[in-house]
Structures are given as C-alpha cells and as structure tokens.
Amino acid sequence: MTNGVPDPELLAEIEDLRARLAEAEETVRAIRDGEVDALVIAGDKGEKVHILGEGDRVYRQFIETISEGTATLSAEGDILSCNASLAKTLRQPLVQLLGTAMRDHLSPEDREAFRAILAQAGTESRRRKIRLKTGDGLPVPVYLSATLLQNAEAEPVFCLVLTDLEEVISAEETLRESEQRYRELLELAPVGIAVYAEGKIVFINPAGARLLGADSEELIAGKPITEFIPPDRLKTAQSRIRRMMAGEHGLYPVEDIYLKLDGTPINVEVMATPLAYKGEPAVQVIITDINKRKRAEAELERLMAAIEQVGDIVFITDPEGTIQYVNPAFETVTGYPREEAIGRNPRMLKSGEQDQAFYQGLWQTISSGKSWHGTLVNKRKDGKLYAEEATISPVSDPGGRIVSYVAVKRDISAQRLMQEQLRQAQKMETVGRLAGGVAHDFNNMLQVIISYVELSLEKVEAGQPLHKYLLEILRAAHRSAEITGQLLAFARKQTVSPKVLDLNEAVAGTQKMIQRLIGEDIDFAWMPGHDLWKVKIDPAQLDQILANLSVNARDAIGGVGKLTIKTEKVGFDQAYCAIHAGFQPGEYLLLAVSDNGCGMDRETQSHLFEPFFTTKGLGKGTGLGLATIYGIVTQNNGFINVYSKPGHGTTFKVYLPRAVGVTATERVEAKAAPRRGTETVLVVEDEAAILELARESLEHLGYTVLVARSPEEAILRSGEHAGPIQLMITDVVMPQMNGRQLAERLYAERPGLKCLYMSGYTADVIAHRGVLDEGVRFIAKPFSLTVLAEKVREVLDG
Amino acid sequence: MKIKPKGGSIKASTAKPEEYWTLRLYVAGQTSKSTAAFDNLKRICEERLKGHYSIEVIDLLKNPRLAKDDQILAIPTLVRKLPPPVRRLIGDLSNTERVLVGLDLRRNN
Numbered sequence: 001m002t003n004g005v006p007d008p009e010l011l012a013e014i015e016d017l018r019a020r021l022a023e024a025e026e027t028v029r030a031i032r033d034g035e036v037d038a039l040v041i042a043g044d045k046g047e048k049v050h051i052l053g054e055g056d057r058v059y060r061q062f063i064e065t066i067s068e069g070t071a072t073l074s075a076e077g078d079i080l081s082c083n084a085s086l087a088k089t090l091r092q093p094l095v096q097l098l099g100t101a102m103r104d105h106l107s108p109e110d111r112e113a114f115r116a117i118l119a120q121a122g123t124e125s126r127r128r129k130i131r132l133k134t135g136d137g138l139p140v141p142v143y144l145s146a147t148l149l150q151n152a153e154a155e156p157v158f159c160l161v162l163t164d165l166e167e168v169i170s171a172e173e174t175l176r177e178s179e180q181r182y183r184e185l186l187e188l189a190p191v192g193i194a195v196y197a198e199g200k201i202v203f204i205n206p207a208g209a210r211l212l213g214a215d216s217e218e219l220i221a222g223k224p225i226t227e228f229i230p231p232d233r234l235k236t237a238q239s240r241i242r243r244m245m246a247g248e249h250g251l252y253p254v255e256d257i258y259l260k261l262d263g264t265p266i267n268v269e270v271m272a273t274p275l276a277y278k279g280e281p282a283v284q285v286i287i288t289d290i291n292k293r294k295r296a297e298a299e300l301e302r303l304m305a306a307i308e309q310v311g312d313i314v315f316i317t318d319p320e321g322t323i324q325y326v327n328p329a330f331e332t333v334t335g336y337p338r339e340e341a342i343g344r345n346p347r348m349l350k351s352g353e354q355d356q357a358f359y360q361g362l363w364q365t366i367s368s369g370k371s372w373h374g375t376l377v378n379k380r381k382d383g384k385l386y387a388e389e390a391t392i393s394p395v396s397d398p399g400g401r402i403v404s405y406v407a408v409k410r411d412i413s414a415q416r417l418m419q420e421q422l423r424q425a426q427k428m429e430t431v432g433r434l435a436g437g438v439a440h441d442f443n444n445m446l447q448v449i450i451s452y453v454e455l456s457l458e459k460v461e462a463g464q465p466l467h468k469y470l471l472e473i474l475r476a477a478h479r480s481a482e483i484t485g486q487l488l489a490f491a492r493k494q495t496v497s498p499k500v501l502d503l504n505e506a507v508a509g510t511q512k513m514i515q516r517l518i519g520e521d522i523d524f525a526w527m528p529g530h531d532l533w534k535v536k537i538d539p540a541q542l543d544q545i546l547a548n549l550s551v552n553a554r555d556a557i558g559g560v561g562k563l564t565i566k567t568e569k570v571g572f573d574q575a576y577c578a579i580h581a582g583f584q585p586g587e588y589l590l591l592a593v594s595d596n597g598c599g600m601d602r603e604t605q606s607h608l609f610e611p612f613f614t615t616k617g618l619g620k621g622t623g624l625g626l627a628t629i630y631g632i633v634t635q636n637n638g639f640i641n642v643y644s645k646p647g648h649g650t651t652f653k654v655y656l657p658r659a660v661g662v663t664a665t666e667r668v669e670a671k672a673a674p675r676r677g678t679e680t681v682l683v684v685e686d687e688a689a690i691l692e693l694a695r696e697s698l699e700h701l702g703y704t705v706l707v708a709r710s711p712e713e714a715i716l717r718s719g720e721h722a723g724p725i726q727l728m729i730t731d732v733v734m735p736q737m738n739g740r741q742l743a744e745r746l747y748a749e750r751p752g753l754k755c756l757y758m759s760g761y762t763a764d765v766i767a768h769r770g771v772l773d774e775g776v777r778f779i780a781k782p783f784s785l786t787v788l789a790e791k792v793r794e795v796l797d798g
Numbered sequence: 799m800k801i802k803p804k805g806g807s808i809k810a811s812t813a814k815p816e817e818y819w820t821l822r823l824y825v826a827g828q829t830s831k832s833t834a835a836f837d838n839l840k841r842i843c844e845e846r847l848k849g850h851y852s853i854e855v856i857d858l859l860k861n862p863r864l865a866k867d868d869q870i871l872a873i874p875t876l877v878r879k880l881p882p883p884v885r886r887l888i889g890d891l892s893n894t895e896r897v898l899v900g901l902d903l904r905r906n907n
Contacts, residue, residue: 026900027872027888035889038826038873040858040865047862049826049873072833076844080837081828098855099840157837 069142069162072149077102077118080157089142089164091135102160107131107139114144121146121158129165141165192268192287196241197277200224211268211289213260220261228258230265244274244283255290267294313388313409319402321345333388333411335381346407351385353377366394366405375412386413439484440733440759444687446484447782450477451693454785455700481782497778498536498636500659503567503589504528506539510546514565517547518554522561529568535589536659541632548629549593549652556597556650564594570655584639588655596649605642629654675793679726680704684714684742685758686734690781694729694788701789711737711745718746725750727796729779732759756795758783819843819851820880826873827859831890835874838891846903876901 030036040047063070069086071079079097087094090105103111110130117128131139143163150156186193192208194201201223209217212228229237233256240254253271260266267290275284307314307327313334316325326341334341334349341348350359354376365372371393377385390409394402453474460467507528515524546565553563570590577583600608608626633640637657644650681703685691688709695705706721708714711734718725728746730739737745743755756777777798779791823839825832836855843851858865858873868877868886878885878901887900898904 023886023888030889031872035831035892036872036874037829037831038858040862040870040873047858047865049858049862049865074837074840078840081833099836099853 067164067167069160069164071097071102071160071162073102073118073158073160075156075158077158085164086162089134089140089162090132105133107133117144117146118148118158122148122150130162132162141169192289193284194220194287195275195277195282195284196225197280197282199226201228202277202282208287211266211287212258213262213264228260230257230259233257240272241283244272245281253288258287267291311410313407313411315341315346315407317346317405317407319404321347321405324404333380333386333409334378349378349380351377351379353385362392366392367402369394369396369400369402386411387416388412442484443481443781444690446477446481448689448693450474450481450782450784451697451788453477455696458700477782478784498538500534500536501539501542503532503535503542503591503656506542507546507565507567507591510543513543514546514550514563517550518563521559522554522557522563525562525564527564527566529566529590531569532567532589533569533587533658535656537632537636537656541636545591545629545632545654546593548626549654552626552652553593553595553597553650556595556599558597561596564592566590566592566594568592569658583655587658588638589658591654591656592651593654594649594651599646599648599650600642600644601646605644608642675789676702677793677796678702678704679796680706680721680724681792682706682708682714682717682721682725682728682730684708684711684728684730684734684739686710686731690731697785697788698792700785701792703792710734711742714742715745718749725753727754727756727792729756729758729792732757754795754798756791817850817881819847819878820854821851822854822856822868822877822879824856824858824865824868824870824873824875824877827857829873832874834890834892835876838894838897839876842891842894842897842903846898 038049040049063083067085069089071082071086074080078099078101082097084094087097103114106114114130127143127145129141130144131141134140142165145161147159148156149159186205189205189207192211193205194208195203201220204217204220206217209220212220214220226234253269256268256270257265258268269288269290270285272283272285275282311329313330314327315323315330317323323341323344323346326338331337362372371391373391375387375389377387379385388409389412390407392405392407395404395406397403453470457470460470511526518524568590571587572583572585574585577585630640633654638655641653681698683691683694683705685694686709691707695707698705706717708717730742732739739757746753756779758779758781777795823836839853856864872888874890876887876891885901887897891897
C-alpha cells in the first residue's frame, strides 16, 4: 500500500468478501423471515437436508396416499405440484408433469370446459366430468373439481382434485356383477334363504318358498314369521332373533321345526346371521329341509339298535380285512372288547381247526363279490374254541368296487352241545328201554327161582345140607334181583314209594355202603343232628343221594382225605329266601355231605346239575349222578346247594322238607313167619311159571286160588266162580288189556274186590309221575314168599 | 435429480436474443416454500425474461449431494448460472423487489 490508489486484486477480494457477506446476511434474513423451510448441513457423511417447518407434513402425507389425483396449478394453469395418483392416472412420471400446462393433459375437446372450470373455481367447486389425455394417448374419464386458493402473500393457486372414473366405473361394474351373481345364487340355491326383519319374512328365495309349501315367493314374503313357527317354539325362536338383532354373532346350525303354509310341520336346520336389510337390522337365515335326513337318521338308529342288540355276531371290515365295527355280541362271544378288536384283522380268531386252503377259498369267494356261507371253528380270547355259522358278504359301492365286508355269525357251540346232549339222552333212553325190558323178563325168572327156593326151604329141615344150599341159591337170587333193580333205576323205570323216615336212622343204615364206596384212605365222619324231624322220601332215593355224593367226594379227594356227613334241622323265613336264590321258606332237614378234596371253580359249579356234565375222565362218570340227585330232591320238594372253592373242598347241602302230621316211622320189618289167610284170590299172569308159582305159594299160605293166563280168562273165571273173590293179584303189563283196565272191569261185577298189582317195572299205567296213586297196592317182582304173604294180608286187611 | 422441463411450457417464446438466462432452483421435495419459490420465480421470469430463460429444479431431498455444487445451505435457493456472475437468492422469492435486485434484473429494465 504505497499510495491512495487501491490495489486492484485487493479490491476484487474485498468485493468477493462483500458479496459473500451479503449472501450470509441474505441467508440469515431469509431464515428469519421464514422464507426458508429447509437447510443443507454438510457433515462427515455428506450433505443432509433438514426440513424446518413440517406443519403441513400430515397433509402432504394424506395427499400422497389418497387414490384421487391432486394438483396445484399456477394462475396460468401450469402444474406446480401434483401427487403420485395423478401421475399414475396420466401414466407419466411425476417429475415430468411439474411445470407443464394442465390443459396439455386434457383431451382437446374438453379444454374449453376445463377453462370454464378454472374460471368458476373462485366462486364454486363443481365436479365436472373431463377426459384426460394420458401418456399413452388414451382418454381417461375423470371427475374434476377445482378451487382457487388466494392469500395476501402469494400468488393465487388452483387446487385440483381428480377422481379416476375408470376405477369407479369398474368398481361399479364389479358391484353390479357381484349383485347379479348373488341374485342368481339366491334363485338357484337348493336351500331356503330368507330375511327376517320386524317380525316378518321380508325376503325369501324360490327354494325357501318351496320348502314352506308355496308355489311362489310372493305367497310367503311379507307374512309374519309366527305363521311358520309352531306356537310352542315361538318363544325360543323370537329370543334367538332378538339376540341376533342385538348384534350377536351368527348361531351355529340349529335343528328346528317349521310349519308349512298348510300347517304341516317339517324338520329343518336353520343357520342365521345378522344382516342389514335396507339399512335396518335383520336376520338372514339359511333353511335346510332335513326331513329326509331325520328319517334316515331314525332308520339308522333303529338298524343300529338292532345290530347292537342282536344275539348274532356282526362285524364289518374294510376291503383289506381290517375290523372297523363289532357289535356287543362279538364282544360276548369272542371275549375281545370292541376297542381291542377294531383295527385288527379277524385272523386273530383263527383256531387252526381249518387249513390254509379253507381260508383261501373263503377269501376268493368274498373278494369275487359273492357271499360265503359255512361253519368254522374259531378261538376266543381266552383260548377256548367255539363253533360258528357264518355268512360273510362283500358290500360294494355303486361302481361295483368292494368297500367293506360284513360278517354275520352265530355261535353254534351251545347248539352243538345241545345236539350232543340230545343224542346222549336218546342213547340213554334206548339203552334204558332195552335194560328195562331185559330186567322185566329177568325179574320173572328170578321170581320163579326165589319163590320155589322159599317153598323148598319150608320142606327141608334146617339142619340138612340141602337147606344150606337152598339158602345160598336164595341169596344169589336176591343179589341178582338187586342188580335188576339197579338196571331199572338206571332206566328210570323206578317207582318211588316215599316213606316217612328218621333221617339219622336212614343215613346210619347206609354207613357200611358209604364206607365201601369211599375206601379205606378216606376218613368217614358221621355227625347226626339231634331231635330231627321226620322226612318223607323213598329210602332207595335217599340211598342214591348218599351213594352219588359219596362217590363224587371220593373222586374229588383222589387219595387220602375226609368225608363228613351231618344232619340238622333248619328253617328259612320269607326274608331269608328273598335274598338267597334257590331257597324256599319252610322247615327242612339238612343233609350235608362235605369233602376236603380239590373243590370246584364257579364255572364248573354253574353246570353241576346239568345232565351229562362231568369233570371225570371218559368212562368214569355218566354225568348223571348229580342230575339224578337234583331230580330226586326236586321231586321231594326239597332243594340242593353247593359250596365250593378250588383247593378248599366241597359241601353239598340237601334240604328235604319236614314231613308234617306224621309221627310213626314206618319200618320194614321182616316177620318171623309168613302170615296166612283163607280168602279166595284170583291171580292173573301171562307168564305160566309165575302163575303156577303164585298159585302154589298162595295155596301154601291157605288161600283158595283161581288162576288166569290173560285178562279175558280172568273175566271168565270171575264169571264162573259163584262164591266171593276177595282179592285179585294181577300183572300190570299184559297183551290185550292192562291190569288196571281189568281191575276196573271186575270192580263193576264185584264191587268189594281188592286188587294188588305186581310188575317187574311200573309203567305209567299205574304210576303217575313215578309215584303210586293213593290206594293202589303194588308188589314189585321179584318178591319173596314172606313179602307176598305180607302184602296180601295188607291189602285184604286194609 | 435435475429437472429440465421440456417443450415450451416454461420457456417463453419472446425475444431478447443477446442474453439467455439459466436458472437453477434448489428445493426440498414439495415444501410450501419450495413450491412458493418456484411459483414466484416462474411468474417473475415470465414477466421479465419471457422466452429467454430455463429453470432447472433440483430436489435435494432426493439427492442431497447436489447441494455441494452450488454450496447450498438453505432451501429454497435460486442460483443464476447464466448470465455471469453467479448469483444466488435464498428464500421463497415472495418479495419481488428483492428478487429483481438480487438477479440484477432492475438494471435491464
């Protein structure tokens, strides 16, 4: 700086600084005056723009988001700003629109109209339809409205709002189409659709009308819903509708009953949803006719109940044979519970009794679409085998494809057992008849032997050897008679003659027999009760009871053990019998036979008294022993019970009713000498030897004897004989006429005639239910002279 | 991003062929001041420079780096690139008098 003239470089620098200062001042001023709304701040990561005032950000955001197009135009009509929607409608990038004239984006023919809109913008904002010219040249109809924004500071600006009518139109079309579809759906829907509002059916579709029995919808629409709901259901229905109107969500389908126009009820399923109908709350219901379904359901229920209750096994498998259903009978018979059986294959029942070829045949039959029928042996869950009669059928769908197999089976084990038992019974019956016949003839022979021996004995001095021989013959004959007696018992041709007995005496009398039966290894204890009542029973039957029970006890012990028989008095009242099955009220004599043998399980006990049931090995028992006892006890109005546990022995308790009104005990006492008489006796017997024997025996005893070989002859003899005939002794079974018929015939002529029947066995002609009728006298062949003498006197004196 | 309006929408069609004005307006999106600045500028140019100008709008929100070129601090800022010398005006350009002075347009009239 040498003189006052400034250095030009310095001046330039000063000028530059001044300009920059002015610029800085200008910036500060602009910020202060609010003319700036964003600042650029340079930092490490480059420049960042910070917008100062964001008060209008919400509006800008709003403008950018709405689907309508917006633009601000300068007073001259240039685009100052616009949003993305407008750019989209015009199919041009937004930045290319800024600064361009709005009118250039309009269809030329609409430009005048646009000018008019802008001209009126200050006074009114009218919506006009205008066509835009898009970037790809296509006209787009829009609704355009404009407002003029004026303020003191800035130039006036036009604000435009454009609504793309193409979108609106397409939305309207979509709506129309969907309405059309909805209408078609309503018309064609197979279910009833109705709308309830204000207690009325305000709309119903054709299917709904048909469902309610109307030919057209008009007959239903407008009617109160109460016409279609049974009175007893009205309350529920109305409350349901109320809840729905109150805005509750749609209900699940409910089953209900509606009334048709003519009043007939129909089962319906109703599904309801709340709905606005013409702006008012309403309920739309979908009604399905479930009459058919209901009937089918009821049918199915009935069928199901039948299948569930039927005694036959029913099970269903899928085509592969996997079990899908079994009925209760299946569970009972096979022992497999339902849940165990389902999902398994029926081969779990295989017993091994049928070979592979059998099953192949079965499978081939059913898989070829045919039913299989036959019997097979299967195995229960517990391993026991059972026989069944089965029908297995395939079930096919309408296309002929097998969808499942149904097996219906019947357990025929019991049937087979019954058949077996029947066969056995028939066999026994045959054998019995044969044995009975033999025993009858045999008895006649024995009768002759016994009687002649007895006659002989009377003629031989007791000291002589011949007397001893004759006694031996007599003994042997009696033993033979016992055997025929047993044969007759077996054949059940035994006739019972109940007698009033002292039970203790009777049992004591069989002690020897019992001891012989049970052998030496078994200790026998006899414990008679005190002051027993009398009992009325055939002594032979009592013997049978004791013998059978003793033999069973012996077999149950099978070695060393103890058999106890005891007697006592017992009484049961109503209350006791009410809770003890099988007991009858009254006074009884108990005959208890106990052993400490192997005992029995419940299963065995339940079959104990069945005929032919036996636990003994083949040939060791007939299975009739306990059955016979049961029969005897029942015949005598008593009952029998068994108490047993496996390993704890068995007690049979036989209850025989107290004999009432009898005090004297009958004893069969052989008298020292045969009793004699002088009356006239007519003997009728077809067997000559017996007839002769009877004549001799009776004459020996002092009687006058008439003999006849047949009933005819007897009638003849009776007619010939002038004097009285006090007694007729007649065989029961004879050709032409039986003994009873003969007796009746002779009673007519000789009212005072007494009759004594004799027989090797008694058939029904003189015995009812095996018990002799009262007043009928009977002597069983073979009989001894003593017994004959006794019987004859008994009848004559009786 | 530079915005160069095409066609004659912003360019005026009348003469003064000896001087052509190139103006650059820096904005930040469509803030009210930016919009106002553009509006004002457009009006003034049409009055005074019809047919002799072009306006380039640069949105710094979209590309802040461009602020460096003209050392932009505040937005909106108008830069007169041509004719020289470079001049810059800050604010919404609502005060027309100040704009005319700042752009040296008063002299021309």
